[in-house]
């Protein structure tokens with residue numbers, strides 16, 4: 001039986017801090033950068049509906065599963081899986097689940113840090129007043145100049161990675177906890193201010209309609225015109241993207257939430273914490289959408305313009321609004337903070353493992369992990385300039401796109417599926433019921449039903465559909 005009293009790495013000082021830390025992990029570039037741009041690329045409302053269904057039916061039960069596994073194991077995900085495999089007398093192959101998560105974390109952080117680097121660069125651009133009065137053309141030239149320069153992108157990527165390593169090196173209480181308590185509330189306030197700006201100055205009606213009125217045909221019909229004849233077929237790709245994003249935005253499927261769960265006080269309710277985290281994350285994404293799309297439409301911009309979307313829309317808003325100089329700077333500062341509190345959770349599983357198994361101190365462990373992700377990130381830096389050509393692409397994608405696709409749409413759902421199967425089928429009913437601390441009532445039974453039958457099947461169906469098997 002693993003030690004259920006505490007982790008050797010320390011513990012969050014309260015249940016509330018655990019929630020803040022998990023919200024810090026969940027709310028990040030996924031909400032403010034990725035959600036708007038993939039919604040734009042996938043046609044809007046219907047995509048949002050599918051995403052919300054995935055959050056409710058897959059995200060909530062799997063987050064509970066991940067936290068419960070972490071808190072029961074009280075170690076890094078790799079050792080937690082080891083301990084639980086022994087405790088539940090499960091097949092030893094389950095131990096690989098911890099490793100899968102660590103690898104996924106490295107890959108995500110490698111490109112995440114590059115995008116966070118853009119946000120860092122934008123703090124200084126906004127601060128220097130470069131957006132004041134800028135129109136769509138000027139703003140997009142500015143973004144293009146950043147992407148064209150591998151040196152400056154590498155520099156920002158490096159700075160962000162150093163920031164991440166610095167926090168993780170200081171440990172659970174001194175580093176992680178302090179960072180999140182200050183930053184998360186400020187980000188929400190600023191998002192609300194931006195939504196008000198969009199309400200008064202943007203094309204709010206069109207933006208909101210784009211987000212909330214679902215047109216399923218537009219999203220799922222893939223039409224081609226061949227020899228003057230238009231033929232349409234159902235395409236499941238947006239389903240997979242919505243599913244993958246549900247995992248990405250909730251930080252599920254790679255052990256980040258698991259390791260945070262291992263630092264959770266023993267008596268706190270996992271179900272209640274999960275609901276708070278999920279609601280906060282979803283609200284953050286919808287607020288970001290409501291801030292961005294009205295500006296997109298009011299300025300004749302293209303919603304499907306890809307990863308550059310927020311860097312080409314928000315500066316226009318800031319450039320035109322009173323106080324935009326200040327708010328713009330503040331916004332990018334908070335975006336960096338949101339990314340920062342997520343990035344630390346991406347490497348915490350690997351760092352905790354190095355401390356446990358290699359006897360390393362946190363500082364060298366954080367350095368080793370950060371340096372590895374930094375090297376991998378160079379591929380993402382170059383994807384926008386030197387390696388953007390077709391000869392550098394694989395499956396028609398740049399390195400950056402490939403890593404993003406592989407992690408969000410394949411590795412995270414796969415990790416999440418395995419976590420659901422482990423918690424639902426491998427762990428005994430007695431273990432999961434006692435760890436969730438909610439009694440054997442309707443709540444527990446609903447969770448168990450979802451995690452055994454609903455979430456795994458939905459993930460499998462979406463997968464098979466996307467690869468064309470069904």
Ligand code: PHE
Pocket residue numbers: 025026027028029030031108247248249250251252254256342343345346
């Ligand atoms: N949830 C984070 C975001 O939305 C990204 C993340 C994914 C963090 C996986 C940790 C683990 O930005």
